[in-house]
Amino acid sequence: MPFAVVLILLVVGSIIFHVLSPWWFTPLASNWAMVDVTMDITFYVTGLVFVAVNLFMAYCVIKFRYKKEARATYEPENTKLENWLTFLTAIGVAAMLTPGLLVWANFVNVPDEAHVVEAVGQQWHWTYRYPGEDGKFGEVDAERISDDNPFGIDPDDPNGQDDVLVYNPEAHLPVDRPVKFLLRSKDVLHNFTVTEFRVKMDLVPGTDTFLWLTPTVEGRFEVLCEELCGIAHHTMRGAVIVEQQEDFESWLAQQPTWAENSARAAGNAQIGAAQYGVCAACHGQEGEGMQALNAPKLAGQSEWYLRKQILNYQNGARGAHQDDVYGKQMAPMANTLADAAAIDNVIAHIQTMPDNPAEQTIEGDVDNGKQLYRVCAYCHADEAQGVRAMNAPRMAGMSDWYLKRQLENYQTEIRGQHPTDFYGFQMSLMARTLYGEQDIDDLIAYINTL
Amino acid sequence: MEIGLIFLAIMLASLIGWLLKQTINTQPWVAEGVDEASYQAPYNARPKTVALATLLAVITSFFALIVSAYSLRMELGDWVPLTEPQLLWTNTAVLVLASIAFQWTRSAARSANEQRVKTGLVITGMLTTAFLIGQYIAWLQLSAAGHLVTTNPADAFFYLLTGIHALHILGGMYVWARATKRAFAGSDSVEESIQLCAVYWHFLLVVWLVLFGLMLST
Amino acid sequence: MSYVAIADRDHEEEHHDPQTFITKYVWSQDHKVIAIQYGCTAIFVGLIALALSAMMRLQLGFPDTFSFINPENYYQFITMHGMIMVIYLLTALFLGGFGNYLIPLMIGSRDMVFPYLNMLSYWVYLLSVIILIASFFVPGGATGAGWTLYPPQAIMQGTPGIDLGIILMLASLGVFIVAFTMGGLNYVTTVLQARCKGMTLMRMPLSIWGIFMATILGLLAFPALLVSAIMMMLDKTIMTSFFMPAISSMGADPGYTGGSPILFQHLFWFFGHPEVYIVALPAFGIVSDLLSTHARKNIFGYRMMVWAIIAIGGLSFIVWAHHMYVSGMNPYFGFFFATTTLIIAVPTALKVYNWVLTLWEGNIHLRTPMLFAIGFIFTFIHGGLTGLFLGNVTIDLPLSDTYFVVAHFHMVMGVSPILVVFGAIYHWWPKITGKMYNETLGKWHFWMTFLGTYAIYLPMHYLGFAGVPRRYFAMGNTDFLPDSAQDLNAAITISALFVAATQILFFINVFISLRNGKKADPNPWDATSLEWQTPDTPPKHGNWGHDLPECHRWAYDYSVPGYDDDFIPQNVPADIAPAGRDHGGEH
Ligand code: HEA
Ligand code: HEA
Ligand code: CUA
């Protein structure tokens, strides 16, 4: 008896849980309402079966529980009943399958008017390519991929010259226009998912895959990678911003094309030297950093990382958090660099500085640090020299007290939580694998030995 | 994967066909369903034969899957067809002879002709060894011609298929060696071993012909 | 040759009658001892996998709390957890453990047909377990590629264990397959060749049918895993390009060209889907026998049950790509595989109906094994129905690779067969050990495991609906998830730890029973099948004493009208108690 009651309670409880649950599909933001409808149909059919079969079972347990004088009926089979049940089940299956297949037919046929965006996955971030004016993508090839050509575009392909390259994980889409995402992976399997869009597809190195949808709601939606792609799989996030056609176009116009990228002039170190005067007050003439002024060493840091951080300060991704005392000092300084050329010039100057290891201020248990560093090495490389393809900066020989403060900033969400600070977000998830100050000290002590 | 599927369809069809021939469609709770008097437990009780048949099914599944992988991989862009060494024709002939020799040994064993059994076993063993050596020479020739395992998927598959086939032959040689030892020790219980070995040899010959044909045609 | 020669062979030859402790318990060729060896080893690795799941849950429920879990070992944990649970625990336990114990006893044979091979099978299995566990301790650690081991990632930068870990994993799988094939040949041949007189195929208990069909599935499906393991091993060690396309890994070119990762997925799931039924079919079979025995009623629709087992086995080979709807394979395959996948629900549904109808008009004893059996029906229905969501290709789009999938397969594989395992252990415990277990402890064990696991897995579905991806070390702050999702995760973790802890009850029960258990009746449940009719309990070597049993009826003559006892064992001759129909049991 108690058993049957529990079974009934479980059935009722499951229904109540379902009804009360705040955890449900995210609000739909694409044309795939039919997916939700199919889902609802399936829910009703299976829900009915779940309730019916289990309640019947509970009834049997009550009604036919052991009684001394009772005796079971002998009934080897009942073909008629079994045929009926088969028939009903088949109907239930058909009721679920038919809408499913219809929607799928829709999904595999991309409408002709869809515009195309290429989402490129790699360990562990997203980048995008738009076909540009001519509507055609240039040829790409995994063998051509390098730091200067992260998309692996064929430089001689005329179709590729006007390809718009978005080297960060944020794509923009015009609202209410069907879009076909071409999916390409540089290294391993990934999966392009936007929960609100309902559809997803794997990225397979060596082949192009696709999915299509029409975004119907303006706003910012998170892109997740949902195919295990290594230890930082969970940090592979991005965003899709759905906006009006005009906004989309003006955004697109600001993005560099392949031709512009390859034609970009290198920074001028001499001009940069003049601009660096402002910086020298804190970071030192030689970019050696000054702990007293909380300014880290710059010399020896890679140019791409410096550029990204200056831009981060300029657009508020860094130095805007109210508790970011030192970042708030840096932000206005970064704004003194008027344009991209100015930034390039300063960086070119910094590249000319002598790279002497920074003074070491932190001590700790190197062995423990080595153990902890295993995870970091996936991105920052074994010698902590940084890896451009991973967007992970150099740490060896840089100001150790600064590294420590950044780690604490990541942990306390002072850094890495701004919506446009994608790489910072990635790092903040990683920083949380360190626990307590001792771990950080140990780790940095180990980096100091590299 | 089509090949895998076809193989499975055949497997399952024969399984179900066989089950139908059994008592599977009777109503087991009805006594008359089984004619107990005539029911002498399963068949004529040859467990080793049944086990060999099952093993051959497993091996077939294994090769069928490699072959489907082969055909899928072939369709990708970087496949450069391989010109198989001429030597393989000779090897094939040797393997055919080995099979024939085993068949001859088998009939000798059936007619309990000890001397012929011994001769047959030795000849089979020599021919099979010759085949293995021949395959190895073919490997050497290929790699001397610059076709290493990693040169091209066609090459890789060549080494894989021949290697795995050779391993199966080696497995057979183990049983053959035991049977031969017993035959020379004068034991009279080698007939079953020889029976089974002969079937296995024929089977591996067929597998080889399929693999060879596949590689030639692509 | 007559049947006696084979079924009775060992008894006549006596060539491996165990003499010393070593030959009796270590190098034993007795199927019962081998079964226990298999069972204990499987449970031992199962406990490791359980501990790993507890670690995973700690991280997921309370992120940023435990310093001994970092992304690297988290992914190693899930990989090893999944692999061990599916292959080294459940496959080994159902086929190596229960298969070995039950087949000869239930079909009235003295032993397996090839006892030596059988013994070898166990030792090779043990070797594979040792290799597997060794991979934890090699430099670089175990592989963290997920139990699906998808390339390129399984052998590429960015994953733990890409040096020795993955090699040992593939080697261990290869060795396991060899062990399984040795065992499998034995089980198939024994079922086909060593049945006692009168034991026709259609008189075999459903346990045997389930194990038999699962073995066939395994024999045909494991080669796919072997093929993919070999090719991946070559890709890893000598840089062939079977699965490895040209890629740029972390800014460097590893030197592969042109291979296809999808090819691996086809091979893997060609094995992987039948594998889930390899785990499910023995459970289906065993649960049928538990239900029938404890409800004192014949299993309803026996013929249909047998056909359903065969149909499920056959169909399970043509649905594999439902794991690949969003893998980037040709999307048109979706139509075919969605259809076959949903069709497989029909024979499965029939099995469920027949179990429930077996309870109908029965006389149900709610003993511990029966509780587990009914608990199984409940969780299996739940898990099977969520499978229909995923099988319906459209709904798989939002749900694939989320916690909904995790919830589905834990409901259907992580708890349903486990409940059957426990039910079966309690059910056959008196036969295996000759002692009774403690009913009260058993019931407590059931309640806590059953309710606890439901509390783990039900909420997981809702995380999946909300969009939480699987194989995520941490979610971090996201816009689309309510904060309460983390509370839900914490609750799941608490239930999981609770359930893991309550397994101690089981071991206490085992321990007490072995030491002070009441001596068991030879047939405490009044069951009909042959294993309960052995002259000794536990059965001695050779099982049947002097004479082999003869089988005169099917295994489900419970409550036959006109007969006083409510069960007639299979070996009771027809002239003492004719089979049911003769007494008007017509319907
Ligand atoms: C024991 C193991 C087991 C069993 C039995 C099943 C059974 C089923 N599974 Fe499951 N499955 C797994 C283990 C199992 N699965 C595992 C381990 C994975 C994940 C692997 C990984 O990625 O790591 C998985 C993943 C998985 C996927 C891939 C999801 C994804 O990755 O995106 C799919 C998709 O189709 C699926 C479908 C099904 C279906 C349709 C069934 C059906 O057989 C279910 C049939 C049963 C019923 C339907 C219930 C009983 C029926 C009734 C009570 C009446 C029904 C009435 C009507 C239909 C009207 N499963
Ligand atoms: C049989 C299979 C099985 C079983 C029993 C379990 C049991 C459990 N599993 Fe697991 N799990 C898998 C198979 C299984 N799992 C697979 C295949 C994956 C995918 C891996 C991958 O993604 O690569 C996975 C992944 C997986 C995840 C997802 C990780 C991720 O995606 O990030 C989680 C998260 O919570 C989880 C949790 C648990 C918990 C809490 C338990 C349990 O602790 C539940 C409670 C305990 C019991 C039900 C008792 C079981 C008892 C034993 C096992 C002991 C031995 C047996 C006897 C004494 C008879 N499992
Ligand atoms: Cu990319 Cu996961």
Ligand SMILES: [Cu+2]
């Ligand atoms: Cu499946």
